Amino acid sequence: MSNTAIIYGSTTGNTENVANQLAGLLNADLFDASTKPTEALIKYDNLILGTSTWGAGDLQDDWEDFISEIDNANLSEKVVGLFGLGDGCNNGDTFVGGMAQIYNVVKDSDCKIVGSVDIESYEFEESDAVVDGKFIGLALDEENQGDLSEERINKWVEQISKELK
Numbered sequence: 001m002s003n004t005a006i007i008y009g010s011t012t013g014n015t016e017n018v019a020n021q022l023a024g025l026l027n028a029d030l031f032d033a034s035t036k037p038t039e040a041l042i043k044y045d046n047l048i049l050g051t052s053t054w055g056a057g058d059l060q061d062d063w064e065d066f067i068s069e070i071d072n073a074n075l076s077e078k079v080v081g082l083f084g085l086g087d088g089c090n091n092g093d094t095f096v097g098g099m100a101q102i103y104n105v106v107k108d109s110d111c112k113i114v115g116s117v118d119i120e121s122y123e124f125e126e127s128d129a130v131v132d133g134k135f136i137g138l139a140l141d142e143e144n145q146g147d148l149s150e151e152r153i154n155k156w157v158e159q160i161s162k163e164l165k
């Protein structure tokens with residue numbers, strides 16, 4: 001068994017694609033939030049949590065149903081990485097807000113959150129997922145900057161690999 005679980009929520013498949021790529025690169029086990037993988041929150045030392053953003057800065061639907069399990073889980077000793085997909089042009093003022101929704105739930109647990117990302121190369125206006133001038137995890141924009149995704153993913157994997165258990 002891998003030491004790393006990736007849990008993702010995806011409506012049209014973009015986040016699922018990224019989750020698959022990350023699973024290959026990190027040698028991680030993959031879970032769809034729609035299956036409510038509560039066991040994974042206990043069994044794995046490293047949790048990589050990914051969501052797209054819907055509505056106006058909202059969590060992806062499957063995460064809406066699963067986020068309370070994250071809230072109830074004991075995340076102390078866990079290493080947590082976040083990734084979020086969004087559209088920085090059509091939804092530029094709520095860019096990757098879903099990732100911020102997960103962050104707001106995990107940040108007060110005793111987990112170690114890894115993988116913050118510089119905002120410089122992104123096109124957006126506002127994002128709740130920017131804390132202290134950086135994205136709190138890996139932000140990706142398949143609609144407008146899809147050509148940058150592979151490079152961003154590879155760089156992020158290299159960055160967090162040093163911090164995973």
Ligand SMILES: Cc1cc2nc3c(=O)[nH]c(=O)nc-3n(C[C@H](O)[C@H](O)[C@H](O)COP(=O)(O)O)c2cc1C
Nearest residue numbers: 010011012013014015052053057086087091095096
């Ligand atoms: C109705 C609708 C609302 C959206 N709202 C947001 C938003 O508030 N912020 C954002 O960054 N992206 C928003 N998006 C863009 C999606 O998050 C983006 O297309 C994402 O890649 C979808 O990933 P998925 O296929 O994994 O669900 C929205 C898209 C649609 C169609």
